[in-house]
Amino acid sequence: xxxxxxxxxxxxxxxxxxxxxxxxxxxxxxxxxxxxxxxxxxxxxxxxxxxxxxxxxxxxxxxxxxxxxxxxxxxxxxxxxxxxxxxxxxxxxxxxxxxxxxxxxxxxxxxxxxxxxxxxxxxxxxxxxxxxxxxxxxxxxxxxxxxxxxxxxxxxxxxxxxxxxxxxxxxxxxxxxxxxxxxxxxxxxxxxxxxxxxxxxxxxxxxxxxxxxxxxxxxxxx
Numbered sequence: 001x002x003x004x005x006x007x008x009x010x011x012x013x014x015x016x017x018x019x020x021x022x023x024x025x026x027x028x029x030x031x032x033x034x035x036x037x038x039x040x041x042x043x044x045x046x047x048x049x050x051x052x053x054x055x056x057x058x059x060x061x062x063x064x065x066x067x068x069x070x071x072x073x074x075x076x077x078x079x080x081x082x083x084x085x086x087x088x089x090x091x092x093x094x095x096x097x098x099x100x101x102x103x104x105x106x107x108x109x110x111x112x113x114x115x116x117x118x119x120x121x122x123x124x125x126x127x128x129x130x131x132x133x134x135x136x137x138x139x140x141x142x143x144x145x146x147x148x149x150x151x152x153x154x155x156x157x158x159x160x161x162x163x164x165x166x167x168x169x170x171x172x173x174x175x176x177x178x179x180x181x182x183x184x185x186x187x188x189x190x191x192x193x194x195x196x197x198x199x200x201x202x203x204x205x206x207x208x209x210x211x212x213x214x215x216x217x218x219x220x221x222x
Contacts, residue, residue: 059192062189063186063188066185067186068182070181071182072178079174082165082169086170093154093164095151096126097152098124098126098136098150099126099147100144104144105143106142106143119142122139126154128154129158
């Protein structure tokens with residue numbers, strides 16, 4: 001005869017779960033208790049566990065304080081450097097006009113976004129700072145015919161050069177250095193923590209091995 005329907009059971013108390021009737025209810029571990037177990041007193045905690053916990057906390061606080069400080073200091077230094085560089089370039093470089101001696105090659109896809117970004121080296125003629133004609137090669141947009149006048153920049157020696165740094169270029173380079181400086185302290189802290197944790201892990205394995213060898217030799221003799 002089949003067994004009767006069992007009576008309904010009350011729900012498990014809050015904080016407990018029962019995944020299966022075959023297993024007893026177990027406490028659900030708290031996330032802070034799991035993550036900070038090295039700082040709590042318990043009989044299984046080793047000195048290396050406590051050292052690792054304090055090391056991780058110290059490195060975290062150090063990286064938290066050092067990251068914005070490094071970003072500000074490096075960003076300020078980078079901005080000053082690039083601002084001085086741009087001012088020096090503006091004093092020593094001058095704009096002039098050059099004429100293409102040969103037609104620039106045509107791009108295979110005229111009007112495409114790639115064609116707008118592509119530049120071809122072409123020989124040009126321009127007048128140097130000493131008033132004498134000079135020739136050089138510079139990058140120009142595709143499809144320009146020979147004799148086209150283009151704007152170029154030259155240094156005091158008459159060599160073609162890039163224009164002085166613009167405000168956007170200064171800002172972009174400064175931001176790059178500032179972001180790199182901001183990420184450096186956390187990266188160094190993570191690398192130091194990983195190295196120390198690996199060293200402590202190997203130390204714990206060696207200690208466990210010594211303890212195991214000590215206990216394996218003390219058996220009950222019959």
